[in-house]
Amino acid sequence: MSFNIALSGLNAAQKDLDVTSNNIANVSTVGFKESRAEFVDVYAASLLAAGNTKVGDGVLTSDVAQQFQQGSIQFTQNSLDLAITGNGFFAVVPELDSLEFSYTRAGQFKLNSDNFIVNSAGQHLLGFPVNSDGSSSSVSLSTSEPIRIPTASGAPALTSEVDVRMNLPAGDSIITGSPGNFDLTDPLTYNHSTSVTVFDSLGDSHIMTYYFIKEPPVAGPPASNPWIVTAAIDNQRVGLTDPTGTPTGIGINGFDGARLHFNPSGDFFAQEPATGFQTTPLGAAILTNGSDDTQTIVIDFNLDTAGPNSNEPTQFASSFEVTSLEQNGLPVGRLTGVDIGPDGLVMATYSNGTSQPLSRVALVAFANNQGLTQEGNTNWKESILSGEALAGEAGSGTYGTINSSALEQSNVNLTTELIDLISAQRNFQANSRSLEVDNQLNQTILQIR
Numbered sequence: 406m407s408f409n410i411a412l413s414g415l416n417a418a419q420k421d422l423d424v425t426s427n428n429i430a431n432v433s434t435v436g437f438k439e440s441r442a443e444f445v446d447v448y449a450a451s452l453l454a455a456g457n458t459k460v461g462d463g464v465l466t467s468d469v470a471q472q473f474q475q476g477s478i479q480f481t482q483n484s485l486d487l488a489i490t491g492n493g494f495f496a497v498v499p500e501l502d503s504l505e506f507s508y509t510r511a512g513q514f515k516l517n518s519d520n521f522i523v524n525s526a527g528q529h530l531l532g533f534p535v536n537s538d539g540s541s542s543s544v545s546l547s548t549s550e551p552i553r554i555p556t557a558s559g560a561p562a563l564t565s566e567v568d569v570r571m572n573l574p575a576g577d578s579i580i581t582g583s584p585g586n587f588d589l590t591d592p593l594t595y596n597h598s599t600s601v602t603v604f605d606s607l608g609d610s611h612i613m614t615y616y617f618i619k620e621p622p623v624a625g626p627p628a629s630n631p632w633i634v635t636a637a638i639d640n641q642r643v644g645l646t647d648p649t650g651t652p653t654g655i656g657i658n659g660f661d662g663a664r665l666h667f668n669p670s671g672d673f674f675a676q677e678p679a680t681g682f683q684t685t686p687l688g689a690a691i692l693t694n695g696s697d698d699t700q701t702i703v704i705d706f707n708l709d710t711a712g713p714n715s716n717e718p719t720q721f722a723s724s725f726e727v728t729s730l731e732q733n734g735l736p737v738g739r740l741t742g743v744d745i746g747p748d749g750l751v752m753a754t755y756s757n758g759t760s761q762p763l764s765r766v767a768l769v770a771f772a773n774n775q776g777l778t779q780e781g782n783t784n785w786k787e788s789i790l791s792g793e794a795l796a797g798e799a800g801s802g803t804y805g806t807i808n809s810s811a812l813e814q815s816n817v818n819l820t821t822e823l824i825d826l827i828s829a830q831r832n833f834q835a836n837s838r839s840l841e842v843d844n845q846l847n848q849t850i851l852q853i854r
Contacts, residue, residue: 407839407843408840408843409462409463410461410462410463410839411463411836411837411839411840411843412463412836412840413447413462413463413464413465414463414464414832414835414836414839415833415836415837415840416464416466417442417444417464417465417466417832418829418830418832418833418836419833420442420466420469421442421444421825421828421829421832422826422829422830422833423442424440424441424442424469425442425822425825425826425829426826427440428440428817428822429817429819429822429823429826431815431817432815432817432819432822433814433815434511434783434815435511435512435513435783435812435813435814435815436476436509436510436511436512436783436812436813436815437476437511437783437815437816437817438471438472438473438474438476438510438815438816439471439472439815439816439817439818439822440469440470440471440472441469441470441471441472442466442468442469443466443467443468443469443470444464444465444466444467445464445465445467446461446463446464446465447461447462447463447464447465448461448462449462470775471774471775471777471779472816473774473775473816474816475490475491475813475816476510476813476814476815476816477813477814477816478490478808478811478812478813478814479811479812479813479814480808480810480811481810481811481812482810483515483810484742484743484744484745484809484810485514485515485516485522485743485745485809486512486513486514486809486810486811486812487512487514487745487766487807487808487809487811487812488512488807488808488811488812488813489510489512489768489799489805489806489807489808489813490805490806490807490808491803491804491805491806492770492803492804492805493768493769493770493797493799493804493805494508494509494510494768494769494770494771494785495508495509495510495511495512495530495531495766495767495768495769496508496530496531496546496549496767496768496769496794496796497509497524497528497529497530497531497784498528498529498531498551499527499528499529500529501521501529501551506531506546506769506786506787506794507528507780507784507785507786508769508777508784508785508786508787508794509524509782509783509784509785510783510813511524511783511812511813512811512812512813513525513812514530516554519553520553520554520555520556521551521552521553521554522551522552522553522554525782526782526784528782528784529551529552530551530552530766531546531549531550531551531552531766531767532549532550532551532552532749532751532763532764532765532766532767533548533549533764533765533767533796533798534548534550534764535750535762535763535764535765536762537762538762539750539752539762539765541765541798544767544796544797544798545796546767546769546794546796549767549796550764552751552763552764552766553763554740554743554751554753554763555740555753555761555763556740558737558738558739558740558755559735559737559738559739559740559755559756559757559759559761560735560737560738560759561604561606561607561608561734561735561736561737561738561757562604562733562734562735563604563605563606563696563697563700563734564603564604564605564613564700564702564732564733564734565700565701565702565703565733565734566702566703566704566705566732566733567601567603567613567702567703567704567705567730567731567732568705568707568729568730568731568732569599569615569704569705569706569718569727569729569730570706570707570716570717570718570727570728570729570730571599571718571719571725571726571727571728571729571730572718572719572720572721572723572724572725572726572728573596573597573617573619573632573665573667573718573719573720573725574596574597574720574721574722574723574724574725575630575671575720575721575722576722577596577597577619578596578619579619579620579621580593580594580595580596580618580619582594583595583618583619583620583633584618584620584633584635584657584658584662585657585658586658587616587618587635587657587658588658589614589616589637589640589642590640594618595616595617595618596617596618596619596632596725597616597617597725598614598615598616598617599614599615599727599730600612600613600614600615601613601730601731601732602732603638603702603732603734604732604734604735604736605687605692605694605696605697605700606696606697606700607694607695607696607737608735608736608737609694609696609736610736611638611639611691611692612638612639612640613636613637613638613702613732614636614637614638614640615634615635615636615704616634616635616636616637617632617633617634618632618633618635618657619632620632620633620664627668627674628668628669629666629667629668629674629675630666630667630668630669630671630720631664631665631666631667632664632665632667632720633655633657633662633663633664634662634663634664634665634704635657635660635662635663636684636704638684638687638691639691641690641691642659642660643660643684643685643687643691644660644661644684644685645660645661645662645663645682645683645684645685645704646661646682646683646684646685647678647680647681647682647683648680648681648682648683648703649680650685651678653677653678653682655677661685663676663677663678663682663704664676664677665706665718667718667719667720671719671720671721671722672717672719673706673708673717673718673719673720674708675708676706676708681703681704681705681708682703682704683701683702683703683704684701684702684704685701686698686699686700686701687700687701687702702732706718716729735757735758735759736757737757738755738756738757738758738759739755739756740753740754740755740756741754741755741756742754743763744809745766745807745809746807746809747799747800747806747807747808748765748798748799748800748801748806748807749765749766749767749768749798749799749800749807750762750764750765751763751764751765751766765798765799766799766807767796768796768797768798768799768804768805768807769794769795769796769797770794770795770797770803770804771787771791771792771793771794771795772791772792772793773790773791773792774791775790775791776788776789776790776791776792777790777791778791
């Protein structure tokens, strides 16, 4: 009997050594969770046995339980490195169309040759599909899909409006023969000009230039200091119309222009047409690359009929100065980066200033983490003991948040493990000594004559 008791002690000490050694070996493994060997005593029950004199039959390993406390966070330079602060696991699958889910806390992700986000074992990270505003369209694990970073460029946007703010010098002279003699190649036929880059539907850039011509003052009422505006794109004149497409009726050397009115105080108070103006369709003569030749561009001077506004053009006794010249078009953009927020939203950013939501990293929680089945590669599988996998968004409910450019380190405390290693070694030596003593006693008995 004593041999069996000592032998069970040796087995338990060996198991404790194995568990501690495994913890120490994985002290630098990202996302690793330490284990703890749990033991129970053994008593052989008998209906007629005297329970108060029972010695016991040794020890058994009851469980090797993993401990899922939070590991420390280490920050990195890779935006695809992810760490969970709080509850939850990443969901991964081995193949694109696989339903064989695995769960991990190791967030060392990268892109594969097809631009999917994968871990070092090639498993695909799963995310929820999102709408254009970044909201999740579903948070079910069954609708999650591998996250892919697009290789396509950011879509261009044609210019539909240009906002102009400037000061036109009150002291400028009226040009003799203007505006009938206007020639965009002759600076003597206009007072001032300014240019802005605009974009067509294919993202190609064009230079749009505005020309300003001072007219004689009007006595009124109301008294006005008018200026004529005309425009050209890529050095080709374009006509101006009101928002309905009706010509303005302000002829400038064969093209319709527009007119700005300033009061004697230099404030912008009216425009012709009063409803605003835009270019005529640019046409194939200007847009020679096959883009949308029906494109028109609104010229917005931000007329505030309620009174003077600092954002409107002015006519003061100072030099010509453009204070704002903005347009709403975008060129073709190239992918410049991928950002992952604390809520798991994956955003692609492009060089043209646009961004696009791609997916939302799925998190999975379980009723009993210690019931998960260990799979290797710092992965776990769902089991009956763990309960069903419940998917959700990071930062909602009981789910933790996601740190981008960070990794969760192993939760192994090396100092504690080294102390446990010494303790397990002494337990092993003590049980070995028990076996040795039992052997000596048996030898003594066998030598009795």
